[in-house]
Amino acid sequence: MARIRMSRRVLMLSAAVFAALPAMAQDITLTFANWATAEATTRDGMEQVIARFEEANPGIRIDSQAIAFPEIGRQMVLRIRSGNPPDVAQIAGNDTFLLAASGGLQALDDYAGETLATLKPGSYAPFQTEKGLVAMPWNQAPAGFWFSRDILKGAGLDPDNPPATIEDLNAAMAKVKEAYPDIIVLGMDTTNRAFSLQSNWPWMRAFGALPIGEGATGADTPEMKAYLGWMRMLAQEGYIDPGRKIGEFRPLIAQGQVAFLWDQVLVQGVIQNASGIDDATFNAQFGVAPMPAGALGSGYSFEGGHQLVMFDKSAQKDAAWKFINYLATDEAAAKLYTVDTNRSIPPAASFADPELAASLDTPVIEAFSTSIIPTITPEPFGPDFATAATAIMAGVQEAVTSDRPIDDIAADIQSQLDR
């Protein structure tokens, strides 16, 4: 036994020596877990940005690990627990806060200090938690209320003024349904995923419901029931097509088969890709507005952008920060990836490159910046969000797909949340 242990030590020692010799002269390798290289739409753009970074930083090599979007949160938690996290990861939504709660992230305050001053405050504020700045905003992709001008016109509605309140929306949907009985009047994601709660949360808030999170009033409230009742009405009137993922509405709106769509800023790119229309035609056919106002007198939005996180196990944090900072704030990277590939908004407050500034000076970005982003409401993210999402979205699905009394459904959600 002793002999085996000895020889193993010798082996390890010699391995370490051999590994160290060339390593002294060699590059640092950063592992970067992301889904940008796991999807056909973004893979090329992401790889180009990585290549440029490596070119600009000869000492650093990026080992890009493509992990699918729905898998990345789970993978990262497992890898934190098992002690082999990557150096840097792309992350979004509740997963960011899940990782922060799991204690495997490096707070970025010391690294990001000066950089933050150059960003829009709203872009990073949600990530300043009691554990410090847990994530760096990479891009912003808030949701807006998209509408098809052609369909509004055809239904006898004003193509430039979409409904401003939920009541107006109800009336408008009735008119659209009458004029176009076969299209999807309102596209919204009602699947049972954590993302669906994130996406539907602003609607719940518009009805005054606050089932979980800070100052929660629970699910068994008149406000929540009003929301569930409205959702049921949408289904019964045939306005929504339940069970579709948000990505399944996008090719449809491109074909003029969806009148209103609750979706993120990036949908413009998907529509233009699918139908091949240019910017001017797009703006003539589609518009985006804030969510119609509900009982509280306002509509809301959610931030669906992506963040970058550094893991506290990383052995090369300075290089990791260099990479994060490059992706989030370098203007060439922002243009190539964030704007042109991912079709979202960089977090920077202003841009030196006039071309980049111009490419962000569009009616859509304008609408987002002035009237939609200010309505972003915080999401009740945290370790319990996924469980709550399962309970709440199951209730929403029940309201939409069955005729059980809304009171019972609300009570059921609450009892699930209490568990």
Next chain:
Amino acid sequence: MRPGAAKKAHLSRPMRGRAPLLDGMVVPTLIVLALIIGYPVVSTLMLSVQQYDLINDAAPSYVGMRNFSDIASDQIFWTAVKNTLIYTFGTVFVAAFLGAAMALMLENLNGPFGNAARAIVVSPWAVPFVVVAFLFRFIYMQKGGVLNAVLMHLGIIEAPIPWLNDSDLALPAIIVANIWTTTPFFFLLVASSLSGIPDAVLESARVDRAGTWATLYHIKLPYMRNPLVIGSLLMIIANFNDFAKVWVMTQGGPGFSTTTLVVYVYRMAFENFRLGYASALGVIWLILLLVTAALYFRLLRGRD
């Protein structure tokens, strides 16, 4: 297993008494199984009496039977058990019936048409589950799904039916997709057991002028019985474990109406990261399967 039955088999063969675990030929398999299954099973048993949440840094702590008592009062768990039983047995019984019916229909059909028909009806079994799931999700879509489109064009229905988005329809709809992939298995099973019936037996039935149904009942059914019992057991095991179809088609929704045990355990372990609770669910699951298997073996032995 009744000792008597084992003994009978034992005596009918040459005696080569060796203790099973000492048999050198079984050892390699047992070692591999112990490593890749034994260890995970044992650690699942141990985890089932612990609270171990991957999401916080706390070490696993012993909680006794608490996970199990929590499960007893867990409404969704019981829904999941119910759904799993409906899903599994609904699929297996209907698929067995359809498969047997198809085999009987094709039994006497020779020539190129018969061969082509046989090749066609078995083909769904070769379609990977993920593909089946995506394909049927696409077919079932409320708007834009081909099933509703065809039914509406034929005038059978007036408005699109939300196949996967109705609490009462979703589970049956998934079961139908599952039956589609499972039927060929039973078809092959029954077809091969039918071809195993000696010609002389069928001939004598014909001489006795036994009718089609009488021949089926008295002659063919006994030959089909055991393969069907074993085959259904295999399919019950497979369907208890079936993840891809439900996950891709509904993620367990709407509500919890299609949440099966495997979906529930997956959510517990890999969305909520409650490994202790998920392991306790797994232990109960194993017990359920063992009971089913024991009943089945009894059914098999009952014939002797």
Next chain:
Amino acid sequence: MTDAGRQGFRHRQSAGRRIGRGLQFAGLGFALLWTLAPLYWMVATSLKTELEATQLDPTLFPHSITLQNYTGLAGGSLPFMQFFVNSVLTCLVAAIVAVVIAIPAAYALSRAKFRAASQVGYLILIVRMFPMVVLLAPLYLILLTTGLLDTHFGLIVGYTTFGLPFAVWMIKGFIDAVPIEIEEAARVDGYPRWQILLRIVVPLIYPGLITTGIFVLMEAWNNLIYPLTFITTLDKQTLPAALQLTFTGQFKTDWGGMMAASVVTTLPLMIAFFTVQRSMVRGLTAGSVTGT
């Protein structure tokens, strides 16, 4: 039934029999439609353009047949050929490993008639019942500590967990069908058991081994959870998992491309399956058919 036999009975067909015939063909028509319709839809959709594939009023026949979904797979930015190779490689190796390890155990269980043999046989089948989902976390930890996470070898180990018990069960069934008398001569000559197994039994059950191997291969090919969990980088991913991962991304669901990928995922399995379909089922249920 022989053709001559049927001929002899034809004249006795009554009106009732003819109705039965009609019912039989109606049933057959239904069976064929039921089987073919979904497959047709998969192929038809894969030949449509992206917009036609997603439109709300689906077209029963593609308006303009395009191969763009297939060329997109081959020439797109995602390495679909690599996924395909990954799947073939891992599933094939898992099948071979499972069969090779299973042969001696299956032989011992079939031939050495110790009292507990059948119990061990059933035990191995029961092992197969344990929910894969629950085994995931411990297996993940094993692979991690041995450095096999995110390797094809680790995935093969995972596939073996369900492939091996099944292979033992099936091969035992095939060996049961080999009369023990065939071995007697060799035994009298004093050949050791290993030799008897390799020289006499294995050649006899060779088709059964192929069948078993293809069964394990199909099960592995079908498996979704293991590659999703054990493979963390996309370039090492298997075809079914990549299908699930890359077509339901953050941007859109591309039904045409997905159906094209589905066709490509299905074809190898279908070919493998048709080579062995008959003996496969016989192997699965051999234990009961031969009456042991």
